[in-house]
Amino acid sequence: MSQEPTSSLVIAADLGGTHLRAALVDQSGRIHAQLKRDTPHGESANCIVESLASAAAELSSQLKSAAPTVVSAAIMVPGTVDKTNTVVVSAPNLPCLDNFALKAALQEKMNLPVLLENDANAAAVGEMWLGAARGYSNVICITLGTGVGGGIVLDGKLWRGADGSAGEIGHTTVEPFSGPPCKCGNHGCLEVFASATAIVRMAKEDFDKYPHSTLGLDGLTALKVYNAGIAGDKLSIDVFKRAGRYLGVGLANIITLLGPEVIVIGGGAANGWSLFEEEMMEQIEGRVFPSRGKNVKIVTAECGDNAGLVGAAKLAFDMQQL
Ligand SMILES: [Zn+2]
Secondary structure, X not given: OOOOOOOEEEEEEEEOOOEEEEEEEEOOOOEEEEEEEEOOOOOOHHHHHHHHHHHHHHXXXXXXXXXXXXXXXXXXXXXXXXXXXXXXXXXXXXXXXXXXXXXHHHHHHHOOXXXXXXXXXXXXXXXXXXXXXXXXXXXEEEEEOOOEEEEEEEOOEEOOOOOOOOOOHHHOEOOOOOOOEOOOOOEOEOHHHHOHHHHHHHHHHHHHHOOOOOOOOOOOOHHHHHHHHHOOOHHHHHHXXXXXXXXXXXXXXXXXXXXXXXXXXXXHHHHHHHHHHHHHHHHHHHHOOHHHHOOOEEEEXXXXXXXXXXXXXXXXHHHHOO
16 A cells, blocks of 8 residues: 555544553554653643643654644543533543543643544544444444443444443443442443453452462453463453353343444453453344344454554544534
């Protein structure tokens, strides 16, 4: 594929609960430069604004004089953004941003048009643009990370719902009466069974039932559970199977309700695909209408950590054309 000359760039930033990643992205989705730093924690919203602005300035300073122009900034937020994409309604891992008018603050600081979007929504757009959902217009993207994020694209458009909060697939109920508590206040959410955090919790909970398990509980991560599972550890295999069953229940509900063409599953815990795929598919096939189930592709994400960055940039380029 030839590299088309590009006339403009977007500064895309992934404001995570732990890290802030930022990149210069062109109209073809190519990343020209990027950086990663710690997200300022436990501090004011203004510290976040300063950090985002300085990351943008650092990236811009790397551009040569003849380089394309930076036309806007696109910021991914780990939480809910309001219907008008101007205010962060709730960011559980960055509570200093709750009800903060982040867009206006950043526009003033950066002197650029700014777009805000929920991180999972941006990832869905990224996968539809350049990843596993290329060519489709009815797409569900699920991220199995610290939590479970979700983005819904219907007829080619991101579905934000009446108040901007749609797509929280991780907080749909899959175990209504005996499910563990979720940080959202509900019980039995998909997130408490299928996130990386849940993989670790379930392994610890069941450890005593598997006296021959090779897992060490100190510093346990979902990746360690996965590696032990691949090596044949029964506890680890059963934990991923359990996650797969609940994921399958959640996906069956989504398929029945929305009729997507493709479901893209990403995030760290998606690496356990080979351990949970069978259980997940069994639940889906047993629950959705046969005619519908056959028509849905369920695939792993292709854009990795960059799905959100390129998706946010795409949304910003589209906004420029309005
Ligand atoms: Zn929840």
